[in-house]
Amino acid sequence: MPELPEVEVVRRDLDPVLRGRTVVAAEVGRDRAVRREPAPEAFVATLTGRTVVATSRVGKFLVVRLDGGLEGAGRDVVIVHLGMSGQLRVAESADEARLPHTHVVWTLDDGREVRFVDPRTFGQMWHAVSTDPGGRPEPLGHLGPDALDDLGDATMLTSRFAGRRIAVKLRLMDQTALAGLGNIYTDEILFRAGVAPHRPSGSVTEDECVALVAAIRAVLPAAIAARGSSLADAQYVDGRGRPGTYQEQFAVHARAGRPCPRCGRTVARLAMGGRSASFCPGCQR
DNA sequence: AAGCACACCTGCTAGC
């Protein structure tokens, strides 16, 4: 459930907590949370004693850059993906009660803890190396341009849609085409752009790509400003445990059967690629 | 080679 806006809100919350702090201890309570590591002990060993120099984000992945080590400042990173239900929570001290499903804990040199909580266990974190301290770590090389920081103009979208039969909503969710969008925000972006989710990508016109780019540029910052979206089942909360409020601004997502806020027609729901799309048959063509 | 199905996992909800 966390998509780009939620990950960015968490990053902005975590950055001042982590930056300049040294990880004095790390603990893995559930091996699956570090399943890309050779062993949980390897992850703990890599992290312990390291200082965080910066945080960044690529799509839905959070990147925590570490100082020191053989590779030099900023080259060793920890990549975090929240999956569907992952949360990074800051505890003021070790005395604070741990939530159920707390799988990884980092203890900082100021006594605070950063805790990775993830009921559905789709999230994970692992150590990687970035050849360029400012660039992307190697495991994230397959991702397309970041939908917030590197969106470019409509030409970029047009070229990624060209000749493809796959539904435009699924193409927008393809992280190798564009990184950061998921089921929630593609629903809202397609609504704003007036494009039906099941349209073949290749049928989307240049003008519609212009509208899609404008919609992405409007929706993502607004969602970040609202501190993300929190829905009933996948309880997204920020680094301080508070839900977001962007769901109050949803036009179509999770609103199937209710009236479209623009034209009043009933919002429809469509099964697509094992997911569900919500859209307005009146406003989206 | 694009596009699809499926596995992964848990908690909530709808339906009986």
Added chain:
DNA sequence: TGCTAGCAGGTGTGCT
């Protein structure tokens, strides 16, 4: 009331 079945979500793999 208590149970079960179904669903929800993002990513990665593997098949067609």
